Amino acid sequence: MRIAVDAMGGDDAPKAIVEGVMLAKKKFPDIEFQLYGKEAAIRQYVTDETNLTIIHTDEKIDSEDEPVKAIRKKKQASMVLAAQAVKAGHADAVFSAGNTGALLAAGLFIVGRIKGIERPGLMSTLPVMTGNQGFDMLDLGANADNKPEHLLQYGILGSFYAKNVRGIANPRVALLNNGTEETKGSELTKKAFELLSQEPSIHFIGNVEARDLLNGVADVVVTDGFTGNAVLKTIEGTAMNIMGVLKEAILSSGVKGKVGALLLKDSLHDVKGKMDYAKYGGAVLFGLKAPVIKTHGATGPAAVATTIQQIHTMLTTQVVSKLVSHFEEEVDKVSQ
Template sequence: MMRIAVDAMGGDNAPKAIIEGVVLAKKNFPDIEFQLYGKEAEIRKYLDDEKNVKIIHTDEKINSDDEPVKAIRRKKQASMVLAAQAVKDGEADAIFSAGNTGALLAAGLFIVGRIKGVERPGLMSTLPVMGKDQGFDMLDLGANADNKAEHLLQYGILGSFYAKNVRNITNPKVGLLNNGTEETKGSELTKKAFQLLSAEPSINFIGNVEARELLNGVADVVVTDGFTGNAVLKSIEGTALNLMALLKDAIKDSGTKGKMGAFFMKDSLYSLKDALDYSRYGGAVLFGLKAPVIKTHGATGPEAVANTIKQIHTMLETNVVGDLVTQFETGTIAPEVQSD
């Protein structure tokens, strides 16, 4: 039985959206025990039954405006902290939260712990590719504002490992996000990272890739520093939201003919919306830790929660983190990172 520790109180719509998502996932994954951390009475409101469910009551939670590291250290009984501690103690196999991102990163690093040999775990999401079911993995999306070239090399290795083992891509193409495809383009960071990635035999490095090509499927894995990755992610999110809003406004303003046309095109419009929705791939993984630590958007709904649980199930089923721990800690794949 797989065991997932769920921060039931994390997120804008908690615990309702979180528990309703768990209820959806329970139907498909009878081999998961859901450990729900939070206010017991609130959690029970949204459960259909308690089969394969364990509720761990706590009144304390980490708020969205809490300072992450202080919150983790001071709020020892917070739902997120207790869930992370369960993973550390071997009582759960993974942790999932829609709460404070910084706090979850801190809980992952300070409680769950990073894999020996991984200098900087990266936040990774699978993002959509237009016209294809297969998306691409991108990291770091904001776990680290500053990175060294050696970190980007490790992100290439981590992302490739995930794409192979979780997404079943045989020889994933790894690209380095840059302002041009030429080897000589970019900052000192990207130039050095290019050389390191080019020399790494365990990955299929295809060179520099530009941001405008990401949604065209130019690579299966894209690596960048956390500051840039977070900016790109939010640009993609904003573009998708604004595109759908513009289409909606255009239809409203187009009169009877436009509305009739939209009616006949509604299946295509829904397909476009689905194509731009990266939550269908699950949440963001803080990859490089000793166990799966997964984050979803604070405003997530039940379907996105269920998709994230499906993603965690695949990660546990394939033992991707366990295999990664073995390979890094035995030195099979562990490029040295020089200390400052």
């Protein structure tokens, strides 16, 4: 299997990206890595050149670039070349820690949508406070506006991913709403509820509220991109603030507080680990013809390696090809 890596994307690129690839190479000798970016900058962090090719380019997409314009104008950018490798059949997946909007545009305009998918969604596996299973949520911001039919497709996409990549036999799919009652919500969520309830390929359990998301009430949660992005940022901000408040309280509480913190070191480490969504891998732009994966711009080598493991699982389980077959069958049924 072949992964095209935008080695220049991210806050600490190419160092963090290449070091993460080196970690992943030790675990996955069956992956061929294609690193796109400045060869001299990349090569200084390469410790093993087996199954690795560096494709040199001086151009990259910066965080402040306007996504669609950047994809169209910077034809030799590392991210664009990586996406084009997938389109041409030279690679099986794209990975980047760079400009999120640009990667979404590259996925849509270069890699392309699965036939029958109207709006691919951005999906991440987010943590829960009980157990280690986590839950998949989409859309997390690929689309600001959605139709009920899009939310139905997100339910199918998320269920496929949870079943094939995360190994959940019968994933519980829920709709994010402002109440658990069937009659709650906007016109969008009411119609989406009806469509999801009638979909035989998923295990739909109804509405869930935002306050219950981290309690493990569902394996897959679907919502529109505007709401999903707001929820994601709220979870991220809350996690960072909780850890900040704990640290401040410990440092300002004198000797007793510091001794107590030392005794609780393992427990505090566990709390931090539960809130770390990076351990589940990157965000997937799901609904495209190949895996397109985005990890956080400030990611480190360990998180890069985890995301590569996620991509390896997606390719091994052939989750995308299964989706292609499913939606092509549905399109054929409608056209007959």
